Amino acid sequence: MIPAIYTEKTQCRDCYKCVRHCPVKAIRVEESSATVDHDLCIFCGRCVDVCPAGAKKVRNDIPRAKQLLSIREKVYVSLAPSYAAVFTDGEQVLIDKLKSLGFTGVSETAIGAEIVSLEQKRQLHNGSGACISSACPSVRLLAQRYFPDAAKKISGITSPMIAHGRYLRRLYGEDIGVVFIGPCIAKKTEADQYPDTVDVALTFKEAAAWIGECDGTIKADRISAEKTGFVPFKAGKASLYPVDGGMIRSMGNSAPENYRYFHQSGTAQLMDTLRHFSEIDEENYFLELMTCEGGCINGPVSHTDEASITRRARLFDTWEQRESCSSLDFLPADLIDSCWNIPVTPGGAYTHEEIEDALNALGKISREDRKNCGGCGYPTCEEFARAFLDGKAEKEMCVTEMRKIAQNKVTALLHTIPMGVVIADEKMHIVECNRNFLDLFAQIPFEPDLEVLKRVEGKSLSSFLPKTDAFRTLLERSETMEKIIQIDGKVMRGNFFQIQKGRLVGAVFQDITAPAVKREMVVKKAEEVIRKNLESVQQIAGLLGENAAETEIILNSLIDSFEPGEFRRS
Ligand code: SF4
Numbered sequence: 390m391i392p393a394i395y396t397e398k399t400q401c402r403d404c405y406k407c408v409r410h411c412p413v414k415a416i417r418v419e420e421s422s423a424t425v426d427h428d429l430c431i432f433c434g435r436c437v438d439v440c441p442a443g444a445k446k447v448r449n450d451i452p453r454a455k456q457l458l459s460i461r462e463k464v465y466v467s468l469a470p471s472y473a474a475v476f477t478d479g480e481q482v483l484i485d486k487l488k489s490l491g492f493t494g495v496s497e498t499a500i501g502a503e504i505v506s507l508e509q510k511r512q513l514h515n516g517s518g519a520c521i522s523s524a525c526p527s528v529r530l531l532a533q534r535y536f537p538d539a540a541k542k543i544s545g546i547t548s549p550m551i552a553h554g555r556y557l558r559r560l561y562g563e564d565i566g567v568v569f570i571g572p573c574i575a576k577k578t579e580a581d582q583y584p585d586t587v588d589v590a591l592t593f594k595e596a597a598a599w600i601g602e603c604d605g606t607i608k609a610d611r612i613s614a615e616k617t618g619f620v621p622f623k624a625g626k627a628s629l630y631p632v633d634g635g636m637i638r639s640m641g642n643s644a645p646e647n648y649r650y651f652h653q654s655g656t657a658q659l660m661d662t663l664r665h666f667s668e669i670d671e672e673n674y675f676l677e678l679m680t681c682e683g684g685c686i687n688g689p690v691s692h693t694d695e696a697s698i699t700r701r702a703r704l705f706d707t708w709e710q711r712e713s714c715s716s717l718d719f720l721p722a723d724l725i726d727s728c729w730n731i732p733v734t735p736g737g738a739y740t741h742e743e744i745e746d747a748l749n750a751l752g753k754i755s756r757e758d759r760k761n762c763g764g765c766g767y768p769t770c771e772e773f774a775r776a777f778l779d780g781k782a783e784k785e786m787c788v789t790e791m792r793k794i795a796q797n798k799v800t801a802l803l804h805t806i807p808m809g810v811v812i813a814d815e816k817m818h819i820v821e822c823n824r825n826f827l828d829l830f831a832q833i834p835f836e837p838d839l840e841v842l843k844r845v846e847g848k849s850l851s852s853f854l855p856k857t858d859a860f861r862t863l864l865e866r867s868e869t870m871e872k873i874i875q876i877d878g879k880v881m882r883g884n885f886f887q888i889q890k891g892r893l894v895g896a897v898f899q900d901i902t903a904p905a906v907k908r909e910m911v912v913k914k915a916e917e918v919i920r921k922n923l924e925s926v927q928q929i930a931g932l933l934g935e936n937a938a939e940t941e942i943i944l945n946s947l948i949d950s951f952e953p954g955e956f957r958r959s
């Protein structure tokens with residue numbers, strides 16, 4: 390199965406925006422294509438959001454869900470509680486539409502959240518020490534991959550989605566199908582780890598698209614006939630889980646008082662907390678962490694562009710009507726134990742010398758070379774060097790280095806070409822020129838050095854050339870133009886060209902009265918005459934050949950038109 394997030398390589402435009410935005414730099418750039426490294430990824434979905442070319446994709450699981458419906462007798466939806474923030478038609482309409490797709494019933498993942506809250510409270514009451522919530526799979530991936538010390542404090546309780554999947558199977562039979570629907574990409578990865586519990590995890594976007602696909606065929610009578618609501622019952626106060634702080638709030642007054650409760654969301658804040666985790670020297674605290682800023686209501690595949698505050702308000706409206714849930718009376722250990730083992734991300738431990746060597750190899754030799762401009766997607770040149778050593782980054786990603794190399798090439802070309810070259814901007818001011826240009830047009834009585842060339846930059850072209858009309862014309866026309874210019878007894882051939890529309894034009898000048906050029910032109914002319922003569926000879930030969938062939942064809946057809954025997958072909 391392909392991973393939950395993947396790259397359509399042919400669509401990658403090589404802009405490194407995903408590298409810049411990925412909080413854990415889980416993007417590998419190879420042969421100018423930026424692909425997700427799934428051993429490093431926390432499936433936060435940021436790269437999918439920011440990729441301007443749409444090259445980062447979320448796996449489409451609708452076909453798998455449809456197949457499940459075709460092979461299982463009963464398939465239940467586990468609907469994430471953030472549905473209330475995102476789907477605006479009301480819960481019964483959503484339930485009806487989902488059932489019309491073929492699902493047996495719709496149950497709330499918030500029931501799984503109730504189970505998690507109950508167990509979490511029980512463990513805190515038993516004095517389990519400092520603890521980090523485990524509800525967000527992306528947090529689990531982040532901590533276990535990058536902050537192994539902090540990860541030891543992650544609760545051993547499974548996520549609401551898995552607890553709910555197990556609960557539904559316990560209730561309706563192990564042979565049912567379970568399809569989770571929510572705003573989260575990381576849940577797809579989590580579901581992949583528990584194929585016997587949650588068969589498929591769809592996003593809200595996928596569910597909305599599927600409903601949209603079938604809307605016309607949903608029978609109104611079927612919708613109105615089956616108003617069964619959520620099964621087996623409506624979830625309670627844990628339906629606040631999708632906002633940050635919602636888990637703590639849903640644990641209510643019965644949460645142990647000797648604990649301090651904190652909640653945080655957003656990868657930047659989380660990474661800071663996990664990095665400095667050891668500095669928190671309190672024994673009894675509970676940290677509720679969520680990767681998406683503000684919580685799952687702002688999940689990456691939410692199927693809405695509404696303001697976060699609007700979603701939040703809508704979720705609270707629903708939550709306020711919910712009663713405390715008292716229907717959960719059995720919590721066997723296998724319902725709540727997490728068994729998701731995520732290996733620590735290896736790599737990154739390099740010596741100072743190794744990093745220095747990498748920086749040198751990347752052309753970052755002096756302090757000035759190490760600009761930390763972030764153009765490569767990494768915050769510092771050193772981070773870039775580490776990624777280079779990890780095999781995740783390529784030399785060509787450094788924009789400043791590439792620009793420097795390109796500039797050096799242009800300068801070398803400009804100063805070795807045996808002709809006068811000038812580049813001008815839209816105001817007809819010189820941007821760059823070479824020594825030969827000054828030789829031709831400025832008659833400086835000495836060999837102009839780089840200092841002189843620098844001083845010419847910004848000067849008006851008309852100080853050197855009698856006319857600039859060809860430059861002006863080519864500012865707007867992307868073509869080339871050749872002109873003969875006479876100046877101070879010299880005859881020059883000028884080739885004009887556009888470099889950037891409306892911004893930059895250039896020209897190459899050659900003194901065609903110079904002896905070397907004259908000789909070259911004579912040779913060229915002679916070659917041209919020979920070539921033309923040869924062409925004529927070939928044409929004549931061709932015509933003669935064609936005529937001979939035609940004559941033969943005509944004679945043969947004449948012979949064939951007579952009866953056999955009248956003529957004997959020799
Ligand atoms: S999903 Fe998140 S962690 Fe994974 S590559 Fe994209 S931005 Fe990075």
Ligand code: SF4
Pocket residue numbers: 432433524525526527528572573574575576679680681684685686687688689
């Ligand atoms: S905060 Fe919620 S939506 Fe976002 S990654 Fe975590 S579980 Fe998924």
